[in-house]
Amino acid sequence: MLEAAGSALEVIFTWPNILIPLLGTFVGLLVGILPGLGAAAGIALLIPLTYSWAPQQAFLLLASAIGGTSFSGSITAILINTPGENANAATLIDGYPMAKQGRASVALSLSAFASAAGALFGLLVLVAVLPVGRELILRFSYPETFMVAVMGLFIIALVSSGSLLKGLIAGGLGFVLALVGRDLLTGELRFTFGSLFLTDGIDFIAVLIGLFAVSEAMMLLIDPEPNLETEKLSRRQHWSQIGQGARLTFRNPRLLLQSSTIGTIAGIIPGVGGSVSSFMAYATAKSSLPDTQTFGSGDPRGVIAAEAANDAKDGGALIPTLAFGLPGSAVWAVVLGAFLIHGIAPGREMLTTDLDIVFVIIFGLIISNVLTSAIGLAASPFLAPVAKLPGTYVAPVIFAISLVGAYTTAGQRGDILIALIAGVSGYILKKNGFSLIPIVLALFLGPVVENSLGQLMLTLGPIALVTRPISLAILILGLLLFAVPLLRSRRERRRAAEARREQEEVER
Amino acid sequence: MTRESGAGRPVGGRGTAHSARRPRAGVVATDLFLIVVMLVLLVLALDLSSGTARRFPLLAITVTLALLALDLSSELVPALRRRMAVLDRGLIEVREDVAETAKEASERGRTDESHDAPRAFKDWVVLAWVTALGAGMYAVGYLIAVPVFVAAFSIFARVPLKVWASTTVAIMLLNYFVLYQVFNLR
Numbered sequence: 062m063l064e065a066a067g068s069a070l071e072v073i074f075t076w077p078n079i080l081i082p083l084l085g086t087f088v089g090l091l092v093g094i095l096p097g098l099g100a101a102a103g104i105a106l107l108i109p110l111t112y113s114w115a116p117q118q119a120f121l122l123l124a125s126a127i128g129g130t131s132f133s134g135s136i137t138a139i140l141i142n143t144p145g146e147n148a149n150a151a152t153l154i155d156g157y158p159m160a161k162q163g164r165a166s167v168a169l170s171l172s173a174f175a176s177a178a179g180a181l182f183g184l185l186v187l188v189a190v191l192p193v194g195r196e197l198i199l200r201f202s203y204p205e206t207f208m209v210a211v212m213g214l215f216i217i218a219l220v221s222s223g224s225l226l227k228g229l230i231a232g233g234l235g236f237v238l239a240l241v242g243r244d245l246l247t248g249e250l251r252f253t254f255g256s257l258f259l260t261d262g263i264d265f266i267a268v269l270i271g272l273f274a275v276s277e278a279m280m281l282l283i284d285p286e287p288n289l290e291t292e293k294l295s296r297r298q299h300w301s302q303i304g305q306g307a308r309l310t311f312r313n314p315r316l317l318l319q320s321s322t323i324g325t326i327a328g329i330i331p332g333v334g335g336s337v338s339s340f341m342a343y344a345t346a347k348s349s350l351p352d353t354q355t356f357g358s359g360d361p362r363g364v365i366a367a368e369a370a371n372d373a374k375d376g377g378a379l380i381p382t383l384a385f386g387l388p389g390s391a392v393w394a395v396v397l398g399a400f401l402i403h404g405i406a407p408g409r410e411m412l413t414t415d416l417d418i419v420f421v422i423i424f425g426l427i428i429s430n431v432l433t434s435a436i437g438l439a440a441s442p443f444l445a446p447v448a449k450l451p452g453t454y455v456a457p458v459i460f461a462i463s464l465v466g467a468y469t470t471a472g473q474r475g476d477i478l479i480a481l482i483a484g485v486s487g488y489i490l491k492k493n494g495f496s497l498i499p500i501v502l503a504l505f506l507g508p509v510v511e512n513s514l515g516q517l518m519l520t521l522g523p524i525a526l527v528t529r530p531i532s533l534a535i536l537i538l539g540l541l542l543f544a545v546p547l548l549r550s551r552r553e554r555r556r557a558a559e560a561r562r563e564q565e566e567v568e569r
Numbered sequence: 570m571t572r573e574s575g576a577g578r579p580v581g582g583r584g585t586a587h588s589a590r591r592p593r594a595g596v597v598a599t600d601l602f603l604i605v606v607m608l609v610l611l612v613l614a615l616d617l618s619s620g621t622a623r624r625f626p627l628l629a630i631t632v633t634l635a636l637l638a639l640d641l642s643s644e645l646v647p648a649l650r651r652r653m654a655v656l657d658r659g660l661i662e663v664r665e666d667v668a669e670t671a672k673e674a675s676e677r678g679r680t681d682e683s684h685d686a687p688r689a690f691k692d693w694v695v696l697a698w699v700t701a702l703g704a705g706m707y708a709v710g711y712l713i714a715v716p717v718f719v720a721a722f723s724i725f726a727r728v729p730l731k732v733w734a735s736t737t738v739a740i741m742l743l744n745y746f747v748l749y750q751v752f753n754l755r
Contacts, residue, residue, distance in 0.1 A: 091747070224640075226636060226639060226640050226643070227640060229636050230603075230633060230636045230637055230640060233629060233630075233632055233633030233636055233637075234603070234633065236629040236633070237607070237610060237626075237629055237630060237633060240625065240626050240629065244619070244621070244622040246621050246622070247619040247621050247622045249617060249618065249619050249622040251613075251614070251617060251622060251626060252610060252613060252614075252626075275699065279692070279695050279696075279699070282689070282690045282695045282726075283689060283690055283691070283692050283695055284689065285689055453723070453726040453727070453728050454723075454728055454732055454736070456722075457718065457719045457722040457723055457726075457736070458719065458736060458740065460698075460699055460702055460718070460722075461702070461715045461718060461719050461740055462740075464702060464703060464706060464711075464715075465706075465711045465715060465744065465748065468706065468711060468754070469748065469754055472754065474706070474707055477703050477706050477707065478703065481699060481700065481703045484699065485696065485699075488692075489595075489599060490599065492595060493593070493595045493596045493599045494596065495599075507629075510625075511625045514625070515621060
């Protein structure tokens with residue numbers, strides 16, 4: 062193993078290979094910042110460039126590009142409420158309010174440090190788990206996938222800020238949207254209204270862009286609000302905010318560890334975990350930490366939880382990809398394609414004869430994560446003022462980038478219309494107190510819940526949900542996540558009522 | 570007061586006055602509209618031929634309908650509204666704190682001169698502009714429609730010449746070199 066690691070380092074630190082992580086990180090940053098151009102699409106576009114390259118060089122480029130996308134997607138989430146990637150949607154819950162309060166540099170710094178720490182944690186776990194990864198992954202089947210998706214439902218209730226009822230309604234709307242298109246089990250078309258475009262369902266990214274970016278730009282123009290802290294910050298104050306972000310990140314080691322662990326474990330679950338990992342970590346933080354009333358209004362801990370998990374998931378997602386050829390997320394599915402193009406088979410061979418490539422990928426991810434965070438921090442004094450620009454400056458740019466981003470996803474003009482409808486609906490829902498995050502979560506989880514439930518009924522039967530230990534453990538964890546905050550708020554209310562009564566008695 | 574990302578601030582952001590207010594027309598209209606949409610989808614779902622394809626839609630739509638009905642009732646029935654407000658109290662208190670901070674900040678005169686009175690547009694005006702951008706992208710493609718939109722809207726919104734000209738050029742370059750040339754988006 063050490064020999065393979067040494068060989069990988071040798072490959073990376075030779076000329077001109079040393080430039081490859083820089084190129085990959087730059088591409089990753091660009092892909093992450095442009096909403097709609099997801100990591101998977103960006104990586105897919107890079108693959109043709111690597112046809113004639115040695116496999117080590119090719120995977121160094123792809124890994125560093127993947128590492129670059131995770132953090133950069135949070136830059137736009139924090140500054141303009143537009144997540145570069147769907148996983149960054151959890152970052153904006155607290156990151157964007159922080160930016161509006163004049164703490165954009167703190168939020169960017171939190172995001173940079175938490176994502177670098179999360180990525181390192183995930184990759185360390187990967188190195189430790191690789192020898193036993195096979196055993197772990199073999200235990201995951203339909204019941205576990207279904208349970209993870211159901212846990213996502215509990216998360217909907219937790220992350221829906223504002224009215225719990227409206228959060229659940231928003232989740233229901235997301236599920237209904239997810240039903241559009243061909244039913245994967247029976248092939249029957251549902252709610253397509255005869256449109257060929259809707260046969261494959263509603264594009265997730267187009268909806269995401271519409272709900273967050275287009276609706277926010279509309280809000281900026283229709284309902285502008287003054288910034289809380291609009292004093293111009295000097296360069297020194299920016300750096301002081303960055304230092305503050307770093308201190309806040311490392312002053313919460315438990316949260317960092319907890320979120321990175323959740324991200325890594327969620328990343329391992331093929332197909333589901335990657336996209337919900339940041340929401341899972343956010344919800345767990347919200348239910349396990351003290352004084353979480355500020356979550357959703359610019360609490361730094363919300364940014365740390367979401368970002369640490371988001372970057373830690375890559376280490377986790379690599380385990381099933383390398384060990385079985387089961388991609389942990391869409392982007393790793395694209396990398397799997399690149400493995401085949403370069404004649405590499407995931408599985409035993411990958412973990413024995415091609416172990417040097419595994420380490421090239423790991424080091425590529427580490428380098429790009431550190432590089433992206435450093436670039437993000439260095440650029441934050443220039444980026445942070447974006448959050449304070451007047452709506453009339455920013456909104457047309459957001460509209461333009463969003464609609465082009467929606468079109469970029471699949472090159473279908475219909476997605477422009479989807480983004481527009483989602484944007485207007487998002488604006489109306491927001492105005493009326495509905496949370497938008499549950500729509501996105503449910504839209505993603507809907508097909509997973511339906512398909513895993515269908516497969517479960519056909520194969521193992523519903524009893525498997527409680528007889529399989531991992532599935533049962535996930536169920537208990539989900540229930541705890543849901544119950545703990547409710548019990549806590551009940552206890553706090555009781556205490557407050559008692560305190561009020563005592564106060565009244567004293568006054569009498 | 571900050572706008573909550575992803576989640577809406579309650580209409581008017583009036584905090585604990587929520588339970589005492591009259592029904593909010595926007596919320597009632599939204600709930601009614603969504604109920605009608607769900608009913609239409611329910612009818613369509615009942616028409617699906619396969620029981621397997623029908624099961625999940627029926628479940629999701631029925632639950633959403635029930636939740637919408639509860640939300641509508643809580644908006645129309647004062648007693649129910651007060652009960653629901655208890656559930657939301659924690660967040661409303663936080664919002665009030667944030668609103669208070671905003672008030673204090675403005676009282677201290679810490680507002681930047683350029684942001685004193687942000688310009689507000691009517692919703693239909695914004696909607697018309699965005700629709701025009703979408704239609705333009707359909708008709709002439711993004712390479713032409715996007716810069717034209719950015720320039721036209723900025724002029725309409727009275728954005729300073731230097732700002733809109735540089736933004737338009739930057740968007741044009743990004744679209745042409747990155748999306749059109751590098752990523753081959755046609």
